Amino acid sequence: MTQPIAWLDGAHWPYLALILFAFLPTEIWRWLAVLFARRIDPDSPALEWVRAVATALLAGVVAKLVFSPPGALALLPLWLRLAALAAGLAIVIYDRRKVMYAVLGGEVVLIGGGWWWLG
Amino acid sequence: MLAGMRDALALPAWIVCLSLVGVGSLARDVGYPVGVAVLSTVLVWAGPSQVLFFGSIAAGAAWSAIAFAIGFASLRFLPMTVTLLPLLRRPGQGFFAQALMAHYMAVTVWTESLRRLPAILPHQRVSYYLGFANACILTSSLGTFAGYYLVSALPAPLAAGLLCLTPIFFLSSLVAGIRHGSDAAAVALGFCLAPLCERFIGGGFDLIISGVLGGSLAFGVRHLAARRA
Numbered sequence: 272m273t274q275p276i277a278w279l280d281g282a283h284w285p286y287l288a289l290i291l292f293a294f295l296p297t298e299i300w301r302w303l304a305v306l307f308a309r310r311i312d313p314d315s316p317a318l319e320w321v322r323a324v325a326t327a328l329l330a331g332v333v334a335k336l337v338f339s340p341p342g343a344l345a346l347l348p349l350w351l352r353l354a355a356l357a358a359g360l361a362i363v364i365y366d367r368r369k370v371m372y373a374v375l376g377g378e379v380v381l382i383g384g385g386w387w388w389l390g
Numbered sequence: 391m392l393a394g395m396r397d398a399l400a401l402p403a404w405i406v407c408l409s410l411v412g413v414g415s416l417a418r419d420v421g422y423p424v425g426v427a428v429l430s431t432v433l434v435w436a437g438p439s440q441v442l443f444f445g446s447i448a449a450g451a452a453w454s455a456i457a458f459a460i461g462f463a464s465l466r467f468l469p470m471t472v473t474l475l476p477l478l479r480r481p482g483q484g485f486f487a488q489a490l491m492a493h494y495m496a497v498t499v500w501t502e503s504l505r506r507l508p509a510i511l512p513h514q515r516v517s518y519y520l521g522f523a524n525a526c527i528l529t530s531s532l533g534t535f536a537g538y539y540l541v542s543a544l545p546a547p548l549a550a551g552l553l554c555l556t557p558i559f560f561l562s563s564l565v566a567g568i569r570h571g572s573d574a575a576a577v578a579l580g581f582c583l584a585p586l587c588e589r590f591i592g593g594g595f596d597l598i599i600s601g602v603l604g605g606s607l608a609f610g611v612r613h614l615a616a617r618r619a
Contacts, residue, residue: 293443304467308475323576332442374562
């Protein structure tokens with residue numbers, strides 16, 4: 272768990288952290304786009320690299336959540352968590368438009384397996 | 391405005407809503423108040439940023455690394471906003487009006503707007519867009535709120551299911567959005583490098599290192615291949 276910055280800690284810390292470390296780093300790009308809209312080429316190689324890094328980052332968070340999971344998810348074994356991901360993956364590879372079915376399929380595997388494992 | 395809301399509530403708003411239920415559960419899990427969870431949906435309005443935020447706190451990442459990772463993951467809003475704004479711009483809009491419209495920019499709003507706005511009369515687009523986007527934010531805030539309380543009220547397998555919504559949804563939508571081999575490589579490298587970096591580097595900067603490494607490798611391979619062809 273990441274601890275609050277000591278001299279800013281207090282009851283409002285979680286709100287402050289959200290604004291400083293999540294809201295601003297996200298919103299800044301929307302504002303910059305408004306300011307420089309006419310001078311940016313959306314298909315430039317630099318932005319393509321950014322897209323690749325962002326994709327890898329997100330896949331990394333997914334891996335982290337599955338390999339060192341939060342709370343109740345940690346009660347289930349790693350193979351079951353991976354099986355749930357794989358079920359969703361299989362559905363979305365079969366038909367790319369079926370993201371909702373992929374989520375449902377993965378959840379069925381996880382919750383069904385979890386009930387059997389913990390029960 | 392109403393037409394936009396109606397179109398959003400027909401399906402897209404509920405999909406975003408579901409994707410942010412898990413964020414509420416993650417926020418609860420790191421012990422942050424429900425207000426922060428819901429505000430993250432209203433203010434940040436970007437599932438990946440929110441997941442990075444709460445997920446990284448759970449993983450013990452350094453604050454600077456969290457901000458850096460979120461900044462990187464959100465850079466995609468720059469080209470997205472640049473491509474959508476021309477559809478919405480009207481004479482007389484100042485910076486703040488445009489910045490307000492840009493705030494709603496997120497994957498679902500972007501893809502749906504690019505598809506629907508061209509068919510709408512230019513002077514009706516802004517109100518359609520605001521109706522659509524606000525309906526999405528409203529349902530998503532409710533979803534985040536519900537996820538926050540449900541995760542501790544439900545029996546363990548269902549709570550685990552809520553917490554797993556986020557990884558399953560994000561991996562599926564990443565894979566659904568793959569356009570060429572290098573996208574697939576970025577997903578695979580990011581997924582494999584993150585646990586490795588966590589074990590061998592750690593220290594709160596492992597995620598950002600694995601992301602920059604995996605993304606650059608995927609990008610580099612594509613460009614080398616393109617040059618050879």
